[in-house]
Amino acid sequence: MLMINQLTEEQRLTKAVVSIMGNPKYTALAGVLMIGDRNVVDDPSVPTACTNGRDEMYGREFVAQLNDAELRFLVLHEVYHKLFRHLTTWRHLYDEDRHLANIACDYVINVKLVDDNGDGFATMTGVLEKGCYDPKYTGMDSAQVYNSLRDDQDGDGGGQGGSGSLPDGQNPFDEHDWEGAQELTAEEQRDLAREIDEAIRQGALVAGKMGSGGDRDLAELLQPQVNWREALREFVQNTCTGSDYSTYRRPNRRYLSSGMYMPSGVTEQVGELIVAIDTSGSIGQRELSAFLSEVKEICDTVHPERIRLLYWDTKICRDETYEMHDLDTLVQSTKPAGGGGTDVTCVTDYIRDENINAQACIVLTDGYLFGGWGQWTMPVLWCVMDNNEATADCGKTVHIKSRDM
Numbered sequence: 001m002l003m004i005n006q007l008t009e010e011q012r013l014t015k016a017v018v019s020i021m022g023n024p025k026y027t028a029l030a031g032v033l034m035i036g037d038r039n040v041v042d043d044p045s046v047p048t049a050c051t052n053g054r055d056e057m058y059g060r061e062f063v064a065q066l067n068d069a070e071l072r073f074l075v076l077h078e079v080y081h082k083l084f085r086h087l088t089t090w091r092h093l094y095d096e097d098r099h100l101a102n103i104a105c106d107y108v109i110n111v112k113l114v115d116d117n118g119d120g121f122a123t124m125t126g127v128l129e130k131g132c133y134d135p136k137y138t139g140m141d142s143a144q145v146y147n148s149l150r151d152d153q154d155g156d157g158g159g160q161g162g163s164g165s166l167p168d169g170q171n172p173f174d175e176h177d178w179e180g181a182q183e184l185t186a187e188e189q190r191d192l193a194r195e196i197d198e199a200i201r202q203g204a205l206v207a208g209k210m211g212s213g214g215d216r217d218l219a220e221l222l223q224p225q226v227n228w229r230e231a232l233r234e235f236v237q238n239t240c241t242g243s244d245y246s247t248y249r250r251p252n253r254r255y256l257s258s259g260m261y262m263p264s265g266v267t268e269q270v271g272e273l274i275v276a277i278d279t280s281g282s283i284g285q286r287e288l289s290a291f292l293s294e295v296k297e298i299c300d301t302v303h304p305e306r307i308r309l310l311y312w313d314t315k316i317c318r319d320e321t322y323e324m325h326d327l328d329t330l331v332q333s334t335k336p337a338g339g340g341g342t343d344v345t346c347v348t349d350y351i352r353d354e355n356i357n358a359q360a361c362i363v364l365t366d367g368y369l370f371g372g373w374g375q376w377t378m379p380v381l382w383c384v385m386d387n388n389e390a391t392a393d394c395g396k397t398v399h400i401k402s403r404d405m
Contacts, residue, residue, distance in 0.1 A: 009040045009063040016071045023121060026076070027206055031199030032083050033075075035192075048173070051078045052180035053087035054192050073113055073122040077174060080109045083196065087181035088189065089227050090142045094178045097150070102172035104146035106132040110173060132173040143401075228383060229294055231398040232362070235381040236273070236298050239360045271359040273304040276347045278365035279313045279335055283385055287402050291364055291383070293331045300327070308358060309333060314341040314370075316350045341370060348374045366390075 007015065017038070021030045036054040040063060050057045056078045063071060081087065086105045093101035110133045113122060137145050184192065275295055277288065292309075299307060307330060309320040317336045322329065344363065351358070360379040367390025373382075380395035391397045 009058070009060050012068075012071060013038065013040055013058060013063065013075070016068065016075050019068070020072055020075060020122075025116070025121070028200070028203035029076075029079060029083070030206070031203045032079055032196060035082065035195055035199060046175055048175065049074055049078055050175035050177055051081050051087070052177035052184075053082055053085065054181075054184070056082075069120060069123045070125060073117070073124040074174075076113055076122055077106075077109050080112065081105065081176070083200075084108070084142075085193070085196070086142060087176060087178055088193075088230070090146075091178065091182070091227075092229055093143065093146050094176075097146075098178070099172070100146055100149055100153075101142070102176050103132060104142045104149055105176065106173035107134065107137050107145045107149075108140065108142050111135060111137050228398045228400045231396075232294060232381065232383065233298050235362070235379075235396060236295075236302050236360070239379045239381075271305050272308055272357065273299070273306075274308045274310060274351070274356065274358045274361040276310045276312060276344075276361055276363045277335065278342060278344075278363070279311050279317055279337065280342045280366070280368075283335070283364060283366060284402075285335060287385065288333075288335050288364075289331055292333060295362070296327055296330045299324075304359070308356060310347060310350065311336050312344070312347050312350075314343045315346050319350075342366075342368055343371045344369055344374045345371050348376060351377075 017033055020026050021033055036056060038056045039058070040060050041057045042060050043057070046057050046059045048059055048062045056075075058074070058078075063074075066074065084105075090101060090105060093104065110124075113124075114133060114135075115138065117123060137148070140148070275292075277283070295307070303324060306324070307322040307327065309318075309322065309330070311317040311320075320333060342365070344365070347361075347363070350356075351361075358378060360381070361376070362381045362383060364383045364385065367382075367384040367387040369390075373392045373394050376394055380392075382392040382395055382397040383400055384390050384392075384397055385400045386402050388399050
């Protein structure tokens with residue numbers, strides 16, 4: 001089908017990308033725009049556009065309906081899904097509620113694009129009516145928007161336009177291929193993350209030299225938040241099994257069409273895993289339950305011999321042991337009241353004195369410690385909540401925002 005100026009949809013898409021790259025406002029995005037494949041498709045499952053976090057697909061009929069400014073808006077929308085790593089960072093939201101997760105991610109991007117394009121360079125007629133735009137979400141990330149929308153659905157919030165619930169039949173702005181994102185192997189996901197990071201660095205450098213300023217969010221993206229759930233899973237799998245391929249994961253769908261069921265292998269049962277919970281600070285019961293739920297889900301695949309749950313402040317407040325057969329009760333554990341002060345050396349002392357022979361330890365803390373990070377004789381992962389200034393001098397550290405739990 002020939003459209004505006006007798007260009008095909010493929011040619012118009014290319015023109016939109018070139019136009020974006022030539023706009024000083026988006027100079028810094030040039031490298032990210034070059035990542036992955038970008039195709040126009042005749043596929044009813046892609047009524048608007050779709051991305052798996054690397055590649056982009058655009059519905060031919062939808063592209064044909066858009067003017068140039070609207071097509072630039074659509075391309076930027078897909079690119080920002082990639083830039084913000086929505087399909088990997090917020091996978092847990094998708095697991096809870098796919099529809100709401102899609103909408104939350106779309107709100108974040110559309111608010112930004114509308115705010116950035118008062119000059120009319122990229123606009124989308126009807127985006128307000130479509131529902132995935134509300135200026136009240138300015139400055140929020142997808143998890144915050146998701147929680148707000150969920151509260152609105154429950155009647156606890158104002159809802160869009162003060163309605164107290166989502167509009168009937170509200171749909172995401174575009175399609176999100178969460179399953180396709182998960183088909184990327186761990187190595188492919190790491191390569192993609194490195195490629196995006198490098199594109200951001202180069203783009204920021206070029207924008208700086210040109211004096212264009214570029215996208216105001218790039219500085220934060222240069223130091224992206226680590227997905228704590230993925231970091232936790234990787235630590236348990238790699239440390240406790242010694243292999244990236246030690247768990248029995250779901251099959252790669254690329255092989256299913258040929259009738260081949262290709263799991264990644266079965267792990268032998270590993271030893272004891274310690275989870276040490278700081279009873280002081282900002283870690284509430286909601287955050288604790290979310291954290292233990294993630295630990296339990298990981299252990300369902302890795303199969304440690306047992307979980308040793310240690311609550312501590314300046315001493316061990318409680319010691320709980322969970323065998324694999326009663327692991328479901330792990331998430332029901334409640335935090336005892338802390339006695340004041342935080343000294344993690346009480347954990348290492350207790351492990352030594354009780355002769356606990358564990359393979360690894362996961363520590364959940366706010367990072368405000370007296371006496372340093374301790375001396376460890378096993379691999380340790382520090383999950384530090386709401387304190388980006390605290391990074392352990394031993395083991396690995398991942399920072400967690402309580403709002404994302």
